[in-house]
Amino acid sequence: MNKKVATGVAHDTQGYTDGTPAGASYDGTSNRARWSVGAGADLDLVSDTRAFADGALVHVAAFFKGGADQPNYVKLRLYVDGVQEAESGFLNYDLDGSNITYIYVLLAYKAMSGSKTSKLSAHNYDTATRYVGTAMGADSNYQPAAVVQMSSKPG
Amino acid sequence: MRIRVPITGKILEKRVVNGVPYVSGDPDDPVRPVDFIDLLPAHLRDFGWQNPVYDFEKGEVELEIVFAKKAVEAVPGDPAMMRPETDQEFEARRIATEAALDDIVRNHRAELEALKARRYMRELRSTGRPVT
Numbered sequence: 001m002n003k004k005v006a007t008g009v010a011h012d013t014q015g016y017t018d019g020t021p022a023g024a025s026y027d028g029t030s031n032r033a034r035w036s037v038g039a040g041a042d043l044d045l046v047s048d049t050r051a052f053a054d055g056a057l058v059h060v061a062a063f064f065k066g067g068a069d070q071p072n073y074v075k076l077r078l079y080v081d082g083v084q085e086a087e088s089g090f091l092n093y094d095l096d097g098s099n100i101t102y103i104y105v106l107l108a109y110k111a112m113s114g115s116k117t118s119k120l121s122a123h124n125y126d127t128a129t130r131y132v133g134t135a136m137g138a139d140s141n142y143q144p145a146a147v148v149q150m151s152s153k154p155g
Numbered sequence: 156m157r158i159r160v161p162i163t164g165k166i167l168e169k170r171v172v173n174g175v176p177y178v179s180g181d182p183d184d185p186v187r188p189v190d191f192i193d194l195l196p197a198h199l200r201d202f203g204w205q206n207p208v209y210d211f212e213k214g215e216v217e218l219e220i221v222f223a224k225k226a227v228e229a230v231p232g233d234p235a236m237m238r239p240e241t242d243q244e245f246e247a248r249r250i251a252t253e254a255a256l257d258d259i260v261r262n263h264r265a266e267l268e269a270l271k272a273r274r275y276m277r278e279l280r281s282t283g284r285p286v287t
Contacts, residue, residue: 055172071226071237072201077187082167082180084187086205092226093237102226107205111172117182125192125200 034133037074037124043132045076047119048148052112056152060085060108062120063147066134067092067102073126078106078148081116091122091132112152120148156253158260159217160191162209163271169211178211188216189270194259199252201225220256222249 037043045064052058060080068074068091076088085108092102106120124130164186168179180186186209192200204218224245226237240248259267 072197075203079180079182079185079187082164082182082185083178083209084185085207086203088203089221089223089225090201106203111175111177113172113177119182125190 034069034131035122037122037130037132039124039127039129042077042121042123045120045122045132046148047117048150049115049117050150051115052150052152054113056112058110058112058116058150058152060110060118061147061149062106062118064104064120064122064134065102066132068122069093069131069133070126073130074122074124074132076104076106077121077123078108078118079121080108080110080118081112085110087123116150118148118150156220156256157217158220158256159210159215160188160260161267161271162186162211162214162216163189166211176211178209188218189267191256191259191267191270193270194263194266195252195255199248199255201248202252220253222252 035043035045046062060078062076062078064076071093072090074091076091077084078086086106088104088106091104108118122132165181165184166178166186167181170177178186188204188207201222203221203223205221206219208217210216222245224240227240227244228236229238230236
């Protein structure tokens with residue numbers, strides 16, 4: 001019987017961008033940071049801009065570790081070049097990272113050309129302001145709460 | 156399941172890449188599905204979607220709806236005391252949500268189209284600007 005053997009495809013991982021959006025507040029009592037998300041609005045968590053050869057096939061991966069101050073209101077949205085490509089379920093309650101650790105992953109795969117930007121945002125479906133939060137390191141430096149990465153097969 | 160819903164947002168550029176129509180959206184007004192979860196009961200809104208297939212000619216997008224187990228309150232009314240959904244709870248929620256989504260797509264097309272306008276109203280309110 002002939003067996004098909006999967007062969008790996010080398011991809012040029014072009015680095016990644018992690019970040020913490022402006023406006024983080026630290027409550028000083030525990031290792032946590034949080035950001036407010038306006039009612040019905042998006043909060044941009046992190047973005048990544050890279051240039052691609054004409055017609056490159058690009059993987060986009062976004063990660064978020066953390067939670068929201070209340071369950072059932074905030075979802076993550078992955079935008080690639082101004083077009084939404086994925087949305088998560090609601091973030092669970094985990095504002096300080098001490099309850100249960102949740103990691104959310106959103107993915108997209110597209111043909112692109114030229115300089116493109118991907119971004120991971122938190123969207124608040126509630127009519128009141130909500131908060132998203134993440135744990136901080138022991139030295140009180142922000143951990144990479146959100147990461148978005150674009151990579152393509154070398155041309 | 157996969158569903159088709161209207162899209163909203165502003166297209167900046169349209170072209171063909173590798174034989175596939177490619178669209179750039181306005182970062183300040185991204186191209187995306189309307190907020191169709193607004194038409195669902197509050198307890199059936201916890202799902203995600205992925206692998207969208209945009210149809211810009213028809214102004215629609217086909218989405219793959221995905222579910223994951225969620226955390227539920229172990230002690231009612233206390234969001235700090237959470238436990239994972241059981242298999243039975245998860246399956247019941249998935250079935251009920253898919254039935255509700257199917258109903259919206261089949262029987263509530265006008266309400267879906269109306270969400271395009273409602274979205275702008277809500278975002279204007281969130282900025283504090285007067286709604287006209």
